[in-house]
Amino acid sequence: MSFVSLGCPKALVDxxxxxxxxxxxxxxxxxxxxxADLVIVNTCGFLDSAQAESLDAIGEAMAxxxxxxxxxxxxxxxxxxxxxxxxxxxxSGPQDYVSVMSAVHTALPGESDFGPNxxxxxxxxxDADASGVPxxxxxxxxxxxxxxxxxxxxxxxxxxxxLQRRSNGAAPKTIAKNVERIAFDDNASSGFQIPxxxxxxxxxxxxxxxxxxxxxxxxxxxxxxRNGVGES
Numbered sequence: 001m002s003f004v005s006l007g008c009p010k011a012l013v014d015x016x017x018x019x020x021x022x023x024x025x026x027x028x029x030x031x032x033x034x035x036a037d038l039v040i041v042n043t044c045g046f047l048d049s050a051q052a053e054s055l056d057a058i059g060e061a062m063a064x065x066x067x068x069x070x071x072x073x074x075x076x077x078x079x080x081x082x083x084x085x086x087x088x089x090x091x092s093g094p095q096d097y098v099s100v101m102s103a104v105h106t107a108l109p110g111e112s113d114f115g116p117n118x119x120x121x122x123x124x125x126x127d128a129d130a131s132g133v134p135x136x137x138x139x140x141x142x143x144x145x146x147x148x149x150x151x152x153x154x155x156x157x158x159x160x161x162x163l164q165r166r167s168n169g170a171a172p173k174t175i176a177k178n179v180e181r182i183a184f185d186d187n188a189s190s191g192f193q194i195p196x197x198x199x200x201x202x203x204x205x206x207x208x209x210x211x212x213x214x215x216x217x218x219x220x221x222x223x224x225x226r227n228g229v230g231e232s
Contacts, residue, residue, distance in 0.1 A: 002030050006053060007042070007044025008044065013041060021100075033064035038068065039068045041057050042072040043073060044073050045056070068107055075091050094181050105130055121149070122201075123226060125146070151163060151175070177207065182201070198223065199222070201222075
């Protein structure tokens with residue numbers, strides 16, 4: 001996605017915090033509006049000139065992309081933004097990171113990395129002695145188990161994405177519900193060393209507790225893909 005940051009140092013701090021959350025959830029940033037999944041514009045509304053600059057930035061993002069989330073100081077004057085740009089996806093004020101991320105989750109429900117069949121087939125590292133530490137061969141490389149597993153995303157009639165795990169023809173086991181996003185990383189995108197012929201799979205999902213409070217969870221694993229999904 002593309003990100004525009006306008007205004008004072010406080011607005012810059014807001015932008016950095018939003019960007020940190022985006023990257024933590026696996027979203028990649030680009031400098032170009034065109035072709036991005038969406039655009040976030042962090043606005044300034046302190047002076048008339050700053051308001052005009054913010055409205056121009058929103059208009060440019062709408063013209064080049066069409067999917068725009070607006071936040072920041074000018075967000076406190078939502079009627080001004082809606083009058084000029086009625087098609088924006090969401091408007092929130094400064095420091096409202098929750099609303100920004102909620103708008104992102106709504107606009108980008110995730111799962112696109114799963115490919116056309118919504119399935120990945122993979123091998124896990126071998127742990128022969130069940131010690132919790134993967135086995136390493138004499139050359140220092142991971143030893144892969146021979147059992148093939150698969151993760152499949154199934155979308156129910158209620159629109160909920162359910163992640164199922166399958167192995168050797170056994171009955172599917174539900175791993176997570178309300179899956180929001182799946183991401184794959186290699187050495188270049190992960191920021192740390194991943195073993196040869198392996199990728200990191202990261203999964204974000206959410207659940208509500210008994211008091212209906214929403215919690216978001218994150219899980220990851222290093223696996224060896226067998227069907228090429230997620231590879232470049």
